[in-house]
Amino acid sequence: xxxxxxxxxxxxxxxxxxxxxxxxxxxxxxxxxxxxxxxxxxxxxxxxxxxxxxxxxxxxxxxxxxxxxxxxxxxxxxxxxxxxxxxxxxxxxxxxxxxxxxxxxxxxxxxxxxxxxxxxxxxxxxxxxxxxxxxxxxxxxxxxxxxxxxxxxxxxxxxxxxxxxxxxxxxxxxxxxxxxxxxxxxxxxxxxxxxxxxxxxxxxxxxxxxxxxxxxxxxxxxxxxxxxxxxxxxxxxxxxxxxxxxxxxxxxxxxxxxxxxxxxxxxxxxxxxxxxxxxxxxxxxxxxxxxxxxxxxxxxxxxxxxxxxxxxxxxxxxxxxxxxxxxxxxxxxxxxxxxx
Amino acid sequence: xxxxxxxxxxxxxxxxxxxxxxxxxxxxxxxxxxxxxxxxxxxxxxxxxxxxxxxxxxxxxxxxxxxxxxxxxxxxxxxxxxxxxxxxxxxxxxxxxxxxxxxxxxxxxxxxxxxxxxxxxxxxxxxxxxxxxxxxxxxxxxxxxxxxxxxxxxxxxxxxxxxxxxxxxxxxxxxxxxxxxxxxxxxxxxxxxxxxxxxxxxxxxxxxxxxxxxxxxxxxxxxxxxxxxxxxxxxxxxxxxxxxxxxxxxxxxxxxxxxxxxxxxxxxxxxxxxxxxxxxxxxxxxxxxxxxxxxxxxxxxxxxxxxxxxxxxxxxxxxxxxxxxxxxxxxxxxxxxxxx
Ligand SMILES: CC(C)[C@H](C(=O)O)[C@@H](O)C(=O)O
Ligand SMILES: CC(C)[C@H](C(=O)O)[C@@H](O)C(=O)O
Numbered sequence: 001x002x003x004x005x006x007x008x009x010x011x012x013x014x015x016x017x018x019x020x021x022x023x024x025x026x027x028x029x030x031x032x033x034x035x036x037x038x039x040x041x042x043x044x045x046x047x048x049x050x051x052x053x054x055x056x057x058x059x060x061x062x063x064x065x066x067x068x069x070x071x072x073x074x075x076x077x078x079x080x081x082x083x084x085x086x087x088x089x090x091x092x093x094x095x096x097x098x099x100x101x102x103x104x105x106x107x108x109x110x111x112x113x114x115x116x117x118x119x120x121x122x123x124x125x126x127x128x129x130x131x132x133x134x135x136x137x138x139x140x141x142x143x144x145x146x147x148x149x150x151x152x153x154x155x156x157x158x159x160x161x162x163x164x165x166x167x168x169x170x171x172x173x174x175x176x177x178x179x180x181x182x183x184x185x186x187x188x189x190x191x192x193x194x195x196x197x198x199x200x201x202x203x204x205x206x207x208x209x210x211x212x213x214x215x216x217x218x219x220x221x222x223x224x225x226x227x228x229x230x231x232x233x234x235x236x237x238x239x240x241x242x243x244x245x246x247x248x249x250x251x252x253x254x255x256x257x258x259x260x261x262x263x264x265x266x267x268x269x270x271x272x273x274x275x276x277x278x279x280x281x282x283x284x285x286x287x288x289x290x291x292x293x294x295x296x297x298x299x300x301x302x303x304x305x306x307x308x309x310x311x312x313x314x315x316x317x318x319x320x321x322x323x324x325x326x327x328x329x330x331x332x333x334x335x336x337x338x339x340x
Numbered sequence: 341x342x343x344x345x346x347x348x349x350x351x352x353x354x355x356x357x358x359x360x361x362x363x364x365x366x367x368x369x370x371x372x373x374x375x376x377x378x379x380x381x382x383x384x385x386x387x388x389x390x391x392x393x394x395x396x397x398x399x400x401x402x403x404x405x406x407x408x409x410x411x412x413x414x415x416x417x418x419x420x421x422x423x424x425x426x427x428x429x430x431x432x433x434x435x436x437x438x439x440x441x442x443x444x445x446x447x448x449x450x451x452x453x454x455x456x457x458x459x460x461x462x463x464x465x466x467x468x469x470x471x472x473x474x475x476x477x478x479x480x481x482x483x484x485x486x487x488x489x490x491x492x493x494x495x496x497x498x499x500x501x502x503x504x505x506x507x508x509x510x511x512x513x514x515x516x517x518x519x520x521x522x523x524x525x526x527x528x529x530x531x532x533x534x535x536x537x538x539x540x541x542x543x544x545x546x547x548x549x550x551x552x553x554x555x556x557x558x559x560x561x562x563x564x565x566x567x568x569x570x571x572x573x574x575x576x577x578x579x580x581x582x583x584x585x586x587x588x589x590x591x592x593x594x595x596x597x598x599x600x601x602x603x604x605x606x607x608x609x610x611x612x613x614x615x616x617x618x619x620x621x622x623x624x625x626x627x628x629x630x631x632x633x634x635x636x637x638x639x640x641x642x643x644x645x646x647x648x649x650x651x652x653x654x655x656x657x658x659x660x661x662x663x664x665x666x667x668x669x670x671x672x673x674x675x676x677x678x679x680x
Binding site for chain 1: 449451473486520521525548552555570573576580581582
């Protein structure tokens with residue numbers, strides 16, 4: 001059986017990095033079919049308020065899985081990011097980002113010999129991402145954050161399942177329930193409620209500011225952390241910084257019916273079309289997707305080839321603190337393919 | 341003229357670190373008088389809901405300046421941290437924390453030769469710290485964040501003034517106005533409004549998740565950052581982690597009538613009374629206070645002695661990643677005094 005997935009190339013550097021990744025998939029004999037969908041900034045500009053055509057939406061819902069490149073956020077008051085809209089439309093309630101030190105990608109932590117291997121699971125729909133705000137007067141703005149037991153439960157359960165699947169021994173809940181006693185309190189209460197179903201995973205909680213302090217000093221002590229939406233957003237990027245930046249961080253948005261795998265970095269309009277972009281984050285997201293689809297052999301094969309390529313010092317222009325590229329996008333993909 | 345300030349020793353290790361710091365002040369011939377006030381967990385337990393007696397409140401309001409040790413947060417639903425209450429009672433709207441690499445305090449960044457010298461200014465009253473939350477049902481919690489133009493303006497103006505005073509060339513505004521368009525939008529708008537009065541300071545803004553990513557990879561590129569309350573709380577602790585932890589981070593809560601200088605680490609009940617606690621954060625807060633009071637010579641003198649002591653490798657038990665203490669609290673203070 002061959003699974004078919006929806007593919008949205010994305011804006012800016014999206015099409016070129018997507019082409020590289022799918023070329024690597026093909027070389028690795030990945031058994032997947034693709035249906036390309038119309039989604040991105042230009043579709044928004046053409047009048048589709050969600051950034052996708054009706055046909056794209058129908059295709060994605062039929063196939064249940066979207067692999068997407070980065071998309072530009074349309075400008076303007078009241079306009080939402082296409083990425084955020086997509087998460088909401090399909091209730092992809094869990095955002096998973098895996099952060100791992102990569103040999104060949106130099107960071108302060110890799111130089112200090114501190115290995116990082118941790119996963120952030122972020123609630124992806126609620127909190128201030130509901131966008132419920134109003135101006136009481138011209139000088140007073142009020143925003144609302146809403147946390148529900150059901151919304152918390154689904155992402156927390158996903159986090160425990162993921163921890164189990166990955167063989168993690170512990171899962172922490174990050175929160176600010178000492179200040180937001182009812183909202184984050186509900187999230188935290190739900191965490192310990194669900195933890196009872198997973199006695200094999202050691203559960204603990206940590207206040208988010210303390211968490212950030214520890215992440216920048218002892219990141220190796222963490223395995224998996226689940227958080228509410230905005231705190232999870234902040235902590236995810238912090239962790240991306242630990243391993244070299246968004247160019248090295250895969251991302252999955254998991255829902256019950258539809259899941260989205262995407263690179264979360266920007267569209268880099270300044271270098272778009274020049275064939276020099278770094279496809280690593282999208283490739284890592286693709287590897288996560290292959291595992292999700294049960295294509296574990298292909299996933300491992302591609303992952304090893306990627307890791308080996310990076311270790312060899314082959315890289316595009318935005319790697320860690322190295323200013324110079326050794327290769328362009330296609331040559332990078334070629335090396336990965338030759339290392340398969 | 342001799343200024344008199346209010347002093348609250350704090351809970352746990354508070355009294356012993358305060359004693360060390362005031363002994364150093366005395367040796368440095370600091371011209372200050374002290375009035376000790378009754379404030380802390382035991383006063384809360386004795387029925388004072390704000391954690392201080394009426395006499396303490398009166399004294400602090402008369403003197404206008406409080407130097408305080410850490411205080412334990414009373415347990416219980418609906419009970420607020422004494423520190424947070426104090427900030428609110430006296431409208432100390434700006435929280436300033438200076439983060440600086442200290443020779444002798446090893447961190448991942450110091451080992452990589454990355455010098456850190458930056459200040460976080462955090463709005464200290466508004467945002468979700470208003471504590472306005474309710475349960476809509478048992479399963480739905482709603483919290484409110486309120487941002488006002490006046491509240492934003494006072495902290496932002498303080499940040500620009502501080503930047504000027506310190507000779508900084510730039511100030512950034514951290515925010516999440518791409519999601520919280522009205523609330524953080526108001527803060528951001530106010531930032532650029534006030535920036536017009538400070539053409540000599542380069543102003544810019546950065547989305548808070550991106551900020552955290554950059555802080556853990558290129559912290560040396562920042563000088564001063566102003567943020568709303570919760571984001572500022574998170575970013576402050578992240579920065580504390582960069583320089584060795586809360587044991588090395590001074591904190592000032594600035595208001596128009598009353599200001600509070602405090603150590604923001606915990607009360608460490610496990611080691612309280614054993615004479616081994618690290619007084620560095622409280623001493624750094626004290627140095628910040630002396631500068632605020634215009635006692636700049638004494639401030640510089642004590643600061644140099646502290647820096648020199650740390651550089652010599654003299655330290656208490658919680659320094660960076662060194663597990664062993666070379667001295668206890670009093671011997672540490674003695675060395676600083678001998679280095680004056
Ligand atoms: C672009 C932005 C709206 C988005 C978010 O805040 O979720 C991004 O930071 C992310 O992490 O995917
Ligand atoms: C103890 C806690 C309530 C407090 C805060 O959140 O402000 C602390 O984290 C701080 O930064 O001073």
